[in-house]
Amino acid sequence: MVSTRAAGPTSGHAAYEVVRRVTDPEMPMLTLDDLGVLRGVEIGDDGRVVVRVTPTYSGCPAVATMRDDLVRSLHEAGFADVHVELVLSPAWSSDWITARGREALAxxxxxxxxxxxRHDGPVPLTLAxxxxxxxxxxxxxxxxxxxxxxxxxxxxxxxxxxxxxxxxxxxxxx
Structure with a gap:
């Protein structure tokens, strides 16, 4: 979680429009939205922008860069108070990649x-x-x-x- 301050607009739609264009640092042909890691963007009554992301897996090395890019993009757009929250449940799935994201990968x-x-219960361990x-x-x-x-x-x-x-x-x- 990161919280920072700058100064600016209060529109939730405007914040989402900024955030949905931020690209993935490891696969820059994808936005975080198209990758399916962007879980939500909200603006509180106090003007604080809360962005929720789910990493592709819990040890993803790109999470810190994603966070920094989101904060920087929102600050550049004039949003004062930005908080990025990691949401680990439900876990990310490659099924969340959008059709546009799949086209960009290809x-x-x-x-x-x-x-x-999909597994109903524990994931079986196989060494094959x-x-x-x-x-x-x-x-x-x-x-x-x-x-x-x-x-x-x-x-x-x-x-x-x-x-x-x-x-x-x-x-x-x-």
Missing amino acids: EHGLSVPGPAL PVRRAVTCPRCGSASTEVSSEFGPTPCTALYRCQTCWEPFEHVKEI
Whole structure:
């Protein structure tokens, strides 16, 4: 949680319009809104803007930068008192990525996540490789193989197409 002061407008709609354009620091082709991490924007009677975000996972290294970018953008728009709150429940799901966000990922050569797996109860622990139906974002082939479960960001995995042989990132289903 962060709270800061500047000086300015009081419209909740105006605050939301500013916040919804802030981009993700790790995948800048997405806004936080399109990524699905933006949970709400409210302005209190005292003019304080409260922005609620849910990180893609609890250890996301981009959370501090997201917070700083939100605060800076609102201050630049003239909002005086800004508070960013992390909302951890319900946990973020890749299903929350908007259609526009999915299009932006594909346009930038990233493989778009499929539906997130749902479990009624504890998540089973398996040591086998994760099996996903991943399509190459370049040629559309379903003949792909995982190179590494760990991409340049923690929420991506590295794949290689077995048809066009191009490497690509896949946004993990969470």
